[in-house]
Amino acid sequence: MTGQAAACGPWPRRIVDKAAWRAASDLLAAGDRSLLGLWGEAATVHLALFDEAAGGIEILTLDCPDRTFPSIARVHPPALRLERTVRDLFGLQPVGLPDTRPWLDHGCWGVTHPLAIPPGPAAEPGRYEFLPSEGESLHQIPVGPVHAGIIEPGHFRFTANGETVVRLEERLGYVHKGIEGLMAGADLERGAKLAGRISGDSIVAYGIAFASAAEAASGVEPPQRAIWLRALMAELERLANHFGDVGAICNDAAFAIMLAHCGVLRERTLRIAEASFGHRLMRDLVMPGGVATDLAGTAEQQIRAFAAEASKRFAWLVALYDHTTSLLDRTVGTGVLSPAEARLYACGGPVGRASGRTFDARRMPGYAPYDRLRWEVPTLDDGDVNARILIRMREVEQSLALILQLLDGMPPGPICAALPTPSGATAEGAALVEGFRGDILVWLRIDGDGKILRCHLRDPSWFQWPLLESVIEGNIVADFPLCNKSFNCSYSGHDL
Amino acid sequence: MRRLLLESLFGGPLTEAPPLVDEASLAELAGAVDRAARQRLGRSLSIRQVDAGSCNGCELEIHALGNAFYDLERFGLRFVASPRHADVLLVTGPVTKSMREALERTWRATPDPKWVVAAGDCARDGGLFAGSYACVGGVSAVVPVDLHIPGCPPSPTALLRGLLALMEKPASV
Numbered sequence: 025m026t027g028q029a030a031a032c033g034p035w036p037r038r039i040v041d042k043a044a045w046r047a048a049s050d051l052l053a054a055g056d057r058s059l060l061g062l063w064g065e066a067a068t069v070h071l072a073l074f075d076e077a078a079g080g081i082e083i084l085t086l087d088c089p090d091r092t093f094p095s096i097a098r099v100h101p102p103a104l105r106l107e108r109t110v111r112d113l114f115g116l117q118p119v120g121l122p123d124t125r126p127w128l129d130h131g132c133w134g135v136t137h138p139l140a141i142p143p144g145p146a147a148e149p150g151r152y153e154f155l156p157s158e159g160e161s162l163h164q165i166p167v168g169p170v171h172a173g174i175i176e177p178g179h180f181r182f183t184a185n186g187e188t189v190v191r192l193e194e195r196l197g198y199v200h201k202g203i204e205g206l207m208a209g210a211d212l213e214r215g216a217k218l219a220g221r222i223s224g225d226s227i228v229a230y231g232i233a234f235a236s237a238a239e240a241a242s243g244v245e246p247p248q249r250a251i252w253l254r255a256l257m258a259e260l261e262r263l264a265n266h267f268g269d270v271g272a273i274c275n276d277a278a279f280a281i282m283l284a285h286c287g288v289l290r291e292r293t294l295r296i297a298e299a300s301f302g303h304r305l306m307r308d309l310v311m312p313g314g315v316a317t318d319l320a321g322t323a324e325q326q327i328r329a330f331a332a333e334a335s336k337r338f339a340w341l342v343a344l345y346d347h348t349t350s351l352l353d354r355t356v357g358t359g360v361l362s363p364a365e366a367r368l369y370a371c372g373g374p375v376g377r378a379s380g381r382t383f384d385a386r387r388m389p390g391y392a393p394y395d396r397l398r399w400e401v402p403t404l405d406d407g408d409v410n411a412r413i414l415i416r417m418r419e420v421e422q423s424l425a426l427i428l429q430l431l432d433g434m435p436p437g438p439i440c441a442a443l444p445t446p447s448g449a450t451a452e453g454a455a456l457v458e459g460f461r462g463d464i465l466v467w468l469r470i471d472g473d474g475k476i477l478r479c480h481l482r483d484p485s486w487f488q489w490p491l492l493e494s495v496i497e498g499n500i501v502a503d504f505p506l507c508n509k510s511f512n513c514s515y516s517g518h519d520l
Numbered sequence: 521m522r523r524l525l526l527e528s529l530f531g532g533p534l535t536e537a538p539p540l541v542d543e544a545s546l547a548e549l550a551g552a553v554d555r556a557a558r559q560r561l562g563r564s565l566s567i568r569q570v571d572a573g574s575c576n577g578c579e580l581e582i583h584a585l586g587n588a589f590y591d592l593e594r595f596g597l598r599f600v601a602s603p604r605h606a607d608v609l610l611v612t613g614p615v616t617k618s619m620r621e622a623l624e625r626t627w628r629a630t631p632d633p634k635w636v637v638a639a640g641d642c643a644r645d646g647g648l649f650a651g652s653y654a655c656v657g658g659v660s661a662v663v664p665v666d667l668h669i670p671g672c673p674p675s676p677t678a679l680l681r682g683l684l685a686l687m688e689k690p691a692s693v
Contacts, residue, residue: 130618172601174569202654224577287587
């Protein structure tokens with residue numbers, strides 16, 4: 025694929041014509057490339073492609089002087105919601121888009137195409153038509169946006185035949201906060217704070233992704249110690265979330281003892297994070313150039329003691345899970361995601377790795393310090409709720425081992441490098457970082473004064489939410505919480 | 521399972537002593553909560569949590585209130601699934617415009633007497649998201665708020681302090 029090159033560290037970005045854009049959609053449809061992201065700007069669209077065989081990432085850019093671009097979703101469904109979003113936010117029209125309903129725009133922003141220049145006039149909230157289901161004895165169950173539990177808001181429209189779900193349709197966008205709009209014009213410090221508030225469970229992961237993109241754009245190398253401290257924080261975050269998820273999934277099968285014990289492990293993880301870095305969720309600690317806080321005085325011994333204790337106790341919980349047949353009866357064979365579908369959507373995180381995907385951004389494209397550590401990427405092919413639990417359990421074991429290696433190898437030295445004075449020229453950077461949920465993509469362009477011109481952040485949930493609709497089909501309504509929790513997609517990360 | 525149960529039986533509780541009630545919260549509540557309503561409710565409150573656009577950080581810490589360390593229910597506080605069963609709405613987030621109607625409807629569905637607790641820095645004034653085209657900016661712009669619990673997110677202890685203040689008689693009245 026040829027085209028004019030643009031500077032975007034660390035991957036190539038090429039400006040292409042419509043023919044090359046269409047050729048890219050054919051590559052996606054044929055499975056020769058994976059879709060990493062698709063996002064807009066005032067008069068351009070960008071497409072990030074991943075060549076899994078060669079391990080290369082490439083960004084394609086298409087100018088849209090007539091405010092249209094050929095739809096990728098026309099031949100490659102994973103692009104559908106991303107293109108509906110480009111349409112909502114920028115008013116660029118994907119030609120051939122199979123579903124022209126709005127996605128994030130619920131008609132109450134007081135403005136249309138808020139990121140277009142200039143934005144469009146306010147529109148009346150229209151009626152959102154759900155996709156039809158036809159057949160005898162079907163009934164609909166609307167759920168949300170305010171759910172029964174303590175979870176984020178979104179709407180699920182079930183169509184069921186008796187107990188069996190024949191269609192689930194998601195409607196998201198309720199927590200759209202306009203973060204990409206707030207990013208424009210912000211300095212990198214404010215940008216990092218915003219990035220850390222995209223999904224409260226992935227504060228460190230988003231922090232690293234944003235900081236890495238900003239460092240690629242400004243050509244600064246963070247100190248080694250900062251890179252290792254970031255990884256330590258990231259693995260603590262992964263542990264806390266995986267503990268929480270394993271407990272919560274089992275609780276949705278009414279196995280409350282697992283939630284109680286996993287809740288204790290999660291709480292201990294957060295307390296270790298607070299003791300080590302000063303905040304339970306490690307808020308605002310990763311910033312462009314390095315990290316804000318070094319390990320507190322006795323933190324290393326505390327983390328080592330915690331890791332030993334957590335390894336012992338978690339092994340008991342794994343054994344308890346393995347030996348409770350009434351629980352396995354609920355999780356085995358429930359909510360199956362086929363490897364083919366996971367591959368089509370380039371589904372990341374434990375959800376993808378429970379369905380045959382080997383992809384983990386820490387390994388490929390890979391980033392420091394994971395290339396210096398010994399660890400495995402656990403995978404399974406079953407794709408059911410059980411597999412998604414087992415993958416998380418294996419990843420807990422990996423993270424506990426990684427934490428000890430990170431402490432062993434922690435290099436001395438400074439924890440933050442000063443960002444260079446803005447060069448006066450625009451600069452771009454991108455990063456792909458593995459959060460507990462999967463790969464987070466950040467693409468950033470800064471102007472000559474170091475202010476953000478455009479920042480796009482793509483949550484792994486974009487390629488997981490559509491698959492949840494698929495795996496629930498043929499399952500009973502009562503198993504939806506199990507399926508949903510075993511995916512644990514982000515609402516806030518998706519809605520932005 | 522036997523090992524876990526035995527250990528829980530003989531290991532001693534993890535649950536910690538309750539935190540002191542937050543003086544600032546008490547002062548804020550002094551005018552807002554009337555004594556008669558307290559008597560009717562006794563020392564028990566049902567809470568309905570509403571995420572009105574938070575990043576999910578507040579929800580994670582609200583969840584933590586249920587774990588063995590904080591054990592919310594020992595105070596007579598419990599989370600309920602429907603606003604119809606609730607005395608308190610615990611609202612998080614900068615209130616996105618797309619959640620405004622859902623929040624208003626949830627508030628109207630909650631029977632009187634009721635209180636609204638806004639948790640987190642976003643819920644006070646929109647926080648970092650203030651000024652966005654997609655956010656209303658603060659819970660009090662949509663429904664009347666009786667108590668703010670600050671923090672990004674508030675720790676479980678801070679949440680507990682604020683909620684306990686709702687149940688205590690304000691010292692100054």
